[in-house]
Each structure stands twice: as structure tokens, then as C-alpha cells.
Amino acid sequence: MGQSTSEALEAKAPEPFIRVTDLSKSYRAKSTITHALDKTSFTFRRGEFLSVVGPSGCGKSTLLMLISGLTQPTTGAVEIEGERVKSPISDVGIVFQEDLLAEWKHTIDNITMQGAFRKIPKDRLRRRAVELLDMVGLSEFADVYPHELSGGMRQRASICRAIVHEPPLLLMDEPFGALDAMTRDQMALDIQTLLEGLGTTVLFITHSISEAVLLSDRVLVFGPPPGRIVDELVVDLPRPRHLSVRETPEFAAITGRIRSRLEDMGVIRDRAETRPGALYSTAGGQ
Numbered sequence: 559m560g561q562s563t564s565e566a567l568e569a570k571a572p573e574p575f576i577r578v579t580d581l582s583k584s585y586r587a588k589s590t591i592t593h594a595l596d597k598t599s600f601t602f603r604r605g606e607f608l609s610v611v612g613p614s615g616c617g618k619s620t621l622l623m624l625i626s627g628l629t630q631p632t633t634g635a636v637e638i639e640g641e642r643v644k645s646p647i648s649d650v651g652i653v654f655q656e657d658l659l660a661e662w663k664h665t666i667d668n669i670t671m672q673g674a675f676r677k678i679p680k681d682r683l684r685r686r687a688v689e690l691l692d693m694v695g696l697s698e699f700a701d702v703y704p705h706e707l708s709g710g711m712r713q714r715a716s717i718c719r720a721i722v723h724e725p726p727l728l729l730m731d732e733p734f735g736a737l738d739a740m741t742r743d744q745m746a747l748d749i750q751t752l753l754e755g756l757g758t759t760v761l762f763i764t765h766s767i768s769e770a771v772l773l774s775d776r777v778l779v780f781g782p783p784p785g786r787i788v789d790e791l792v793v794d795l796p797r798p799r800h801l802s803v804r805e806t807p808e809f810a811a812i813t814g815r816i817r818s819r820l821e822d823m824g825v826i827r828d829r830a831e832t833r834p835g836a837l838y839s840t841a842g843g844q
């Protein structure tokens with residue numbers, strides 16, 4: 559189960575929502591050029607949850623910035639519904655590792671702030687914000703300032719803010735990166751609840767192989783810098799996905815393949831394996 563190429567998915571939906579073609583990005587600073595992304599091509603189906611995992615510096619955030627139009631490629635193109643992205647797109651929600659909440663606004667006003675820019679009627683926006691807060695267990699915290707929230711609560715609020723206007727596309731760059739393991743688990747459940755039935759297309763960047771597999775329809779594995787796709791896995795585990803799915807052999811097969819791909823490329827190094835007996839040797843009377 560689980561491993562096949564994207565062709566099977568594309569056969570079902572020949573018109574991709576997003577097409578990334580030969581995308582490269584180099585940054586020039588004084589006399590140095592950094593090649594962040596190297597001729598990357600892939601597509602997203604509408605409503606697909608797509609994760610990108612890969613080592614630090616392989617161009618994951620750069621990819622997100624290019625898809626959002628916040629930065630422009632050196633070569634190649636991003637097209638959304640056939641339209642080339644040439645400037646920042648507006649029909650999108652973005653969540654970064656830092657929640658970027660406005661400290662002087664109550665939680666609910668932070669959430670409705672985004673929609674207000676988009677000229678959505680205030681009462682509709684507020685109703686939706688109340689619904690979202692309820693879905694993530696933050697109803698009681700609607701009228702407090704962000705400094706009264708825990709890290710996990712703040713990040714939940716920032717996800718609510720990103721989706722309150724129901725954008726067709728949600729871009730998340732290590733949104734749970736600053737949270738402890740238990741809170742991350744809760745966030746993974748919450749994100750599924752929040753997106754249920756909305757048909758949102760999601761790009762999710764993470765360093766966690768397990769989180770990527772738990773949440774995604776498909777995982778793109780990036781190699782060492784400059785970033786390019788070195789593997790791609792379809793995750794066809796049934797939804798909704800509970801945390802216990804991580805204990806199944808099907809789940810382990812997919813995470814195992816990603817891990818070994820990263821090991822093959824030297825991104826993950828198991829030093830115990832290269833020094834047989836180093837950890838478990840009983841030599842020397844231990």
C-alpha cells in the first residue's frame with residue numbers, strides 16, 4: 559500500500575490546480591550566489607494535501623514563497639488554474655512557524671483581521687471565526703490577548719486566521735515546528751478537523767516524516783541543497799486519520815521508505831549503523 563507515482567492521481571484529475579514547471583531560484587547577495595531550488599516540477603490536484611519534507615536549506619520555504627508569488631523564480635514558472643503567478647496571490651492562507659499574531663488585538667479580532675482586508679461582511683466573518691475557535695477548543699479564549707495563550711493555542715488561532723476566508727489554497731511552512739511533541743499531535747488532529755469538507759488544497763512543509771505521512775495525500779521528498787524532488791509517495795491510508803494509524807505496518811512502510819531515501823542521500827546518518835556494536839557491544843565486560 560501507499561507507494562506509487564503521481565501518475566495514478568493525475569490520471570483521475572488531468573487538469574492540475576497548480577502546476578510547477580522547471581522552477582529554479584538563486585539568490586544573489588554581494589558576490590555569492592545561492593542556488594536554493596533546482597529545476598523542480600510537480601503538480602497539485604485541487605483539494606490535495608501535499609507535504610514537502612527535506613533537509614534544512616533545501617529550498618522548502620523558497621518553494622512556498624514562489625507559489626505564493628511573494629518572490630519570483632530565476633527560471634521556470636508556477637501556474638494556478640492555468641494562470642502564471644507573477645505577483646503575490648490573494649486567494650490564499652499562509653501559516654508560518656511563528657504565529658505573527660497582533661499582540662494588541664483579541665484572539666477573535668486577529669482571526670477576522672484577514673477577512674476584513676478581503677471585504678467579507680463583518681457578521682459572516684465573526685460567525686465563521688467563532689465556529690473555527692470552537693472546533694479547536696478555543697471558544698473561551700476569543701476575547702483575550704495573544705500573550706494569554708499558550709504556544710499551541712497561538713498557532714491554532716493563526717491557522718484559524720489563515721482559513722477564515724475559506725481560501726482555495728493553504729500554504730504552511732513548518733507550522734508546528736516550535737511546538738512540543740504532544741501539542742503537535744493535537745495540532746495534526748485539529749488541522750484535519752478544520753479542513754474537513756472544505757476542499758482546500760494544502761502545501762505543508764515539515765521536517766517531520768511522520769507528520770507528513772499522517773496528514774498528506776502525497777509527500778514530496780527533497781534532497782540536499784539545491785533542492786529538487788528525489789522521491790514522491792502517495793499516502794492512500796483511509797481518512798480521517800487518527801494518531802493510532804502511526805502504529806500500522808502500512809504507515810511504517812511509507813515512513814520507512816522516506817527515511818531510507820534520506821539516509822541514502824546522507825541527509826540522515828545513523829552513526830550506530832556505521833559503527834557496528836558501538837551501542838550494544840558487551841565487549842569489555844559491560
Ligand SMILES: Nc1ncnc2c1ncn2[C@@H]1O[C@H](COP(=O)(O)OP(=O)(O)OP(=O)(O)O)[C@@H](O)[C@H]1O
Pocket residue numbers: 585586587592593594612613614615616617618619620621783
Ligand atoms: N532572501 C534570501 N537571500 C539569500 N539567500 C536566501 C534567501 N532565502 C533563502 N536563502 C538561501 O536559500 C537556501 C534555501 O533556503 P530555504 O529557506 O528555502 O530553505 P529551507 O529548506 O526552508 O530550510 P529550513 O528547513 O532550514 O527552513 C538557503 O541556503 C538559504 O540560505
Ligand SMILES: [Mg+2]
Pocket residue numbers: 618619620731
Ligand atoms: Mg524553511
